Amino acid sequence: MNLIEDTLKVIQYRYSELASEIADAKFEYRTDLKYKTAATDGKDVFLDPDYFASLDEEERAFLLAHELMHKKFLHTIRLEKNGVKKDLEVWNEATDAIINANLERDGFKIKKGYINRPEALHYSADEFYEILLKEKELGEKKKSYTMCDDHTLWEEAPKEENEEKIKKFPNIDEREDFAKHRKIRIEKAKANYEQLKEGLRKQLTKEESKSEKIELRDIGKENTSIDWKDLLRKEVEKEESIWSQRRSIFENNYAYRLEEYEELEDAETEVQIDVSGSVDLELVKSFLRIIKSIFVHSKLKVGCFNTKFFGWIEIKKIEEIENFIIPEGARGAAANGTDLDLAARSFTKEREINKIVFTDGYPSAGCMPKEDLKNTNVLWLVYGNKSFNPCCGKVIFISEEQLNKMNMYMDKETEAKRSA
Numbered sequence: 006m007n008l009i010e011d012t013l014k015v016i017q018y019r020y021s022e023l024a025s026e027i028a029d030a031k032f033e034y035r036t037d038l039k040y041k042t043a044a045t046d047g048k049d050v051f052l053d054p055d056y057f058a059s060l061d062e063e064e065r066a067f068l069l070a071h072e073l074m075h076k077k078f079l080h081t082i083r084l085e086k087n088g089v090k091k092d093l094e095v096w097n098e099a100t101d102a103i104i105n106a107n108l109e110r111d112g113f114k115i116k117k118g119y120i121n122r123p124e125a126l127h128y129s130a131d132e133f134y135e136i137l138l139k140e141k142e143l144g145e146k147k148k149s150y151t152m153c154d155d156h157t158l159w160e161e162a163p164k165e166e167n168e169e170k171i172k173k174f175p176n177i178d179e180r181e182d183f184a185k186h187r188k189i190r191i192e193k194a195k196a197n198y199e200q201l202k203e204g205l206r207k208q209l210t211k212e213e214s215k216s217e218k219i220e221l222r223d224i225g226k227e228n229t230s231i232d233w234k235d236l237l238r239k240e241v242e243k244e245e246s247i248w249s250q251r252r253s254i255f256e257n258n259y260a261y262r263l264e265e266y267e268e269l270e271d272a273e274t275e276v277q278i279d280v281s282g283s284v285d286l287e288l289v290k291s292f293l294r295i296i297k298s299i300f301v302h303s304k305l306k307v308g309c310f311n312t313k314f315f316g317w318i319e320i321k322k323i324e325e326i327e328n329f330i331i332p333e334g335a336r337g338a339a340a341n342g343t344d345l346d347l348a349a350r351s352f353t354k355e356r357e358i359n360k361i362v363f364t365d366g367y368p369s370a371g372c373m374p375k376e377d378l379k380n381t382n383v384l385w386l387v388y389g390n391k392s393f394n395p396c397c398g399k400v401i402f403i404s405e406e407q408l409n410k411m412n413m414y415m416d417k418e419t420e421a422k423r424s425a
Contacts, residue, residue, distance in 0.1 A: 008057060012065045016073070019066075019112070022186050026073045044155035045072045047081030051158075063114035070113060071153055074104045078179050080130065081159040091134060095141055097156045099125075099134040105153070107183045119153045129178040233386060233403045238299055273304040275352050279364035280335045281311035281343035291411050292363055293326045303359065309335050312344045312369065314351040342369025349374045349383055349397060360398070365389030 009032050016023060031049040034057075038044050041053045050072045057065060075081065080100045084091050102125040109115050110126060125133050276296055278289055297305055297320060306317040307329065315332040345368040352360045366387040374381075374395045383398030388408050393400060403411075 008065065009052070009069070012062070012069050015062065015066045016070050020070060020186075022189075023070070023073050023077065026077050030073070030076060032069075038155040039157050040155045042154050043068050043072055044158050045075050045081070046158040047076060047079065050076070051155075060116070064116050067108060067113040067115060068153070070108055071101075071104050074108070075100060075154075078104075078130065078177055078182070083130070083177065084159055092138060092141070093156070093159070095137045096130075096134055097159075099137050100130045101153055102137075103128065103130045103133055103179050107179070110183075111187065116153075127180065129180050233401050233407055234295060234299065236401045237384065237386070273306065273353070274300045274359040274361065275306045275308065275317065276361045276363065277314075277348050277351065278307065278309045278331075279311070279343050279345075279348070279362065280309045280331050282365060284331070286329075286331055288411065289331070289363075290326050290329055293320065293329060294323060295411070296361070297323045297326065300359065308351065310344070310348050310351065311335055312342060312347070312372075314347055342372065343367070344369060344372040345395065346372050346374045346378070349378050349381055349395075352381075352383070360384065361386060363388075366391075366393035 013027055013032075017027065029048075030045075033049065033051050034054040035044075035051040036053060036055075038051060038053050042056050043053065044051045050069065052068075057068070060068065078100070080096075084093065084096055098120060101120045102122045105115055105120055106123050106125040109121070109123070115121055128136070274296070276293070278284070278292075293307060305320045307320055308317045309315045309332055313335070315335050318329075320326060320329070343364065345362070345364065348362050348364070349360075352358065360381070360383045362383060363386045366385070366389045374383075374397050376396055378397045381397045383395075385393065385395060385398055385400045386403055387393045387400055388403040388405075391402065393402075
């Protein structure tokens with residue numbers, strides 16, 4: 006039942022106009038459904054428990070929305086009109102096609118195999134029924150599909166109640182109804198979108214001002230009383246605040262976004278490890294554990310470099326850090342030096358990605374970042390060269406004392422692992 010309640014919340018968020026249908030229906034589990042999926046009798050909604058639990062969140066939302074749309078558009082009642090009963094099989098297919106095409110148009114995920122005829126967007130169920138009826142009469146067989154739901158209950162709907170409803174709503178046109186509510190959602194979403202954009206603009210202005218006056222004064226200066234992790238967290242909190250608002254724009258701009266078919270990816274963090282010297286692998290792992298704990302809401306990719314960049318690997322779980330290795334031929338190549346210009350150029354180009362370089366800050370001759378990179382936002386975490394001053398990004402120095410603490414953290418982690 007929790008699955009049903011959670012799914013209904015998703016539907017109400019996307020289709021607030023279904024609130025009356027949700028409030029008026031009972032949602033029950035039944036194991037005797039013909040197609041072992043879902044069904045409605047025009048009033049209540051029934052679900053096969055095993056099937057419903059086997060679906061992912063998006064598929065569950067689609068299935069429940071599908072049943073509620075049958076209820077909303079009185080499909081069980083319109084099976085018979087003016088004493089003339091439609092072909093049940095064709096009417097089932099027509100109504101499914103109309104609902105599925107519109108749900109997909111509005112961003113719902115249709116399970117593979119369900120009827121999917123995008124052209125149904127341009128018709129009402131009655132109009133599409135006539136098209137499918139002619140196809141059947143002419144023997145034209147379209148691609149087969151799996152029944153999304155069980156329509157065998159449609160003939161069981163109360164006759165008197167049906168007659169009253171059809172008198173109240175004699176001319177239902179799904180196409181017009183979907184278009185009308187889509188327009189309403191888009192207008193609301195546009196208003197929310199503009200409001201959120203303005204809020205984000207003000208937040209960015211505030212953060213930039215705050216950074217200039219407070220945060221940035223400590224970055225780039227060695228001060229043993231300032232923990233590099235705290236400085237990094239400040240930068241992360243600022244970025245996550247921005248990402249949080251972008252996510253709000255994404256979620257509240259649902260319908261408007263569909264008009265432009267835009268996608269918003271999750272925040273990402275890319276970390277490059279300078280392996281030009283005799284870098285201790287356990288120290289690198291300790292550093293990555295700390296990074297992973299700070300960037301908890303971000304995808305994390307890690308790469309190694311010296312005079313060559315060795316590509317990215319994704320760290321999804323903190324446990325995967327234990328299996329991290331420095332690529333063959335990269336470690337301890339002190340004689341070849343390190344190319345920090347290469348490091349800055351090896352990040353993915355999108356500005357939304359957090360870019361971090363962990364280095365001792367001693368580049369090979371001529372290998373500091375070039376001036377054309379001055380607008381690249383890189384966080385340089387430097388544990389060696391106190392005079393390191395690149396043309397791009399911000400520098401956070403890690404003092405020897407802080408580096409020793411990282412080693413101590415590493416030792417505790419190693420000891421705990423061995424004890425386990």
